Amino acid sequence: MRWLLSSSLRRASPLSSSPGFVRMLCADPATTPSFDDGRAFRLKRTSEIVRALTVFRLCSVPVLVTHCDKLLSFSRSILGPRLFSLLMRATAYGQFVAGETVLEIRVAMDKLSMMGMRSMLAVPIEEDLGENREGEQQYDENLAAMLDCVRISKSGAKTTSPMMQLKVTALLSAELCKRIAVLLSHPGLSEQFSLTRLLHAMEGQEVRFSGLSDGEAGHFLCGLRRLHRVGEYAKCQEVRVLVDAEYTYINPALTLVTMAMMKKFNQSEPWIWNTYQCYLKDSFSLLSADLSVAVRERFCFGVKLVRGAYMDKERKLANEQSYPDPIHQSWESTNHSYHQSLDMMLDLIAKDSKRYSIIIASHNEDSVKHAMKRMQELGIPKDGTCVCFGQLLGMCDHVSLILGQEGYSVYKSIPYGSIDSVLPYLVRRAQENRTVLLGIRKERELLRRELWRRVLRRSSGPAGGTL
Incomplete structure (x- = not known):
């Protein structure tokens, strides 16, 4: 199996194993690397560049993104399962998904490793209101998938x-999360959801929660125990678990159970991390409040810092239900919110890198450069585990590749699974990230330059290794 993996990688990207070429990409350590340099794309095959240009062009058409679910369904009915599968693997699935089998996933992980990047696997299972299943079977099956993700993350990691x-909504229904979020807003009912009581429930004790029906309470206890199993196994395997934020109407419940997991598993270092969406007006105050809890309860604290991806739906709901828009009104305000939270975390890490960690999950070059500058000023090592960067697989590669070659810890978020299981995830991500997809003109231009360079080189002489 090792031979098969290594030979597959050699065919996939010959230059990626060339130390001389990697050194050529690295800038002077004393200077800030430029993300305007498209040379990093020389680590990619020509077919990968063509695919990326095709997918990004399609994603830049708003009407296609808005109706992509209907278009995909229509394409499947016309082409049939086999041709539709080939089309998807040649386009969006191939661009943004690692694959379906363990071998495909490990090949993708190894390719990233050889380009100086790390893998952050993601099982594309989630749930929104109205999608909850009856009984516990589906959630138990999702638990098995999460435990498999821990195993693959550990066995496939090169570092x-x-x-x-x-x-969380893979293991606990979104409907119940919304119900708990409502209860948390009432002081008289919120006290029962203390971290200590949740921890007792996670460990198998029978804990009663007033305000929940017997069915809701039973499902909550099952969900907490599923989360406990993931956290326990991940810590045993030394895999860090980054819990995603979702919609504002369920986020209080997601943060609640995540903080309970932190209290249990983050005693010596941060194995469980929570996500903060900086496009929300209250994101900094939420982060500050949770930090205070971590200090008071004496557990380590890990943060995944994002801008956010649910803008359209959040604003639509605020308008329909006549409550204040929770999203910052301008890009500048969101940037300020992001950098404010980032600076606070970096200051804490500079003082105690064992108790605090952050992944700067951003496709924004200004935020990445801001973080790099602050790390240098504070003396935070760029190759450590307390500060790292993250981007989605198949997006913002010009930033990810340069960061990786410069020695920073950079992770690519890698969804995996069958085409049928991943398509709903891809549709949601495309529609939620339409603003990001519309703003990738620079990456498209760098890809075009690299493709044109290869065309000119081929027409004037022998083909290079990546052609």
Whole structure:
């Protein structure tokens, strides 16, 4: 199997194993690397560049993104399962998904490792209101998938500190999360959801929660125990679990159970991390409040810092239900919120890198450069585990590749699974990230330049290794 993996990688990207070429990409350590340099794309095959240009062009058409679910369904009915599968593997699935089998996933992980990047696996299972299943069977099956993700993350990692992503609504219904979020807003009912009581429930004790029906309470206890199993196994395997934020109407419940997991598993270092969406007006105050809890309860604290991806739906709901828009009104305000939270975490890490960690999950070059500058000023090592960077697989590669070649810890979020299981995830991500997809003109231009360079080189002489 090792021979098969290594030979597959050699065919996939010959230059990626060339130390001389890697050194050529690295800038002077004393200077800030430029993300305007498209040379990093020379680590990619020509077919990968063509695919990326095709997918990004399609994603830049708003009407296609808005109706992509209907278009995909229509394409499947016309082409049939086999041709539709080939089309998807040649386009969006191939661009943004690692694959379906363990071998495909490990090949993708190894390719990233050889380009100086790390993998953060994500099982594309989530749930929104109205999608909850009856009984516990589906959630138990999702638990098995999460435990498999821990195993693959550990066995496929080429470096220390493997990571994976977790959506709480894969293990606990979104309807119940919304119900708990409502209860948390009432002081008289919120006291029963203390971290200590949740921890007792996670460990198998029978804990009663007033305000929940017997069915809701039973499902909550099952969900907490599923989360406990993931956290326990991940810590045993030394895999860090990054819990994703979702919609504002369920986020209080997601943060609640995540903080309970932190209290249990983050006693010596941060194995469980929570996500903060800086496009929300209250994101900094939420982060500050949770930090205070971590200090008071004496557990370590890990943060995944994002801008956010649910803008359209959040604003639509605020308008329909006549409550204040929770999203910052301008890009500048969101940037300020992001950098404010980032600076606070970096200051804490500079003082105590064992108790605090952050992944700067951003496709924004200004935020990446801001973080790099602050790390240098504070003396935070760029190759450590306390500060790292993250981007989605198949997006923002011009930033990810340069960061990786410069020695920073950079992770690519890697969803995996069958085409049928991943398509709903891809549709949601495309529609939620339409603003990001519309703003990738620079990456498209760098890809075009590299493709044109290869065309000119081929027409004037022998083909290079990646052609």
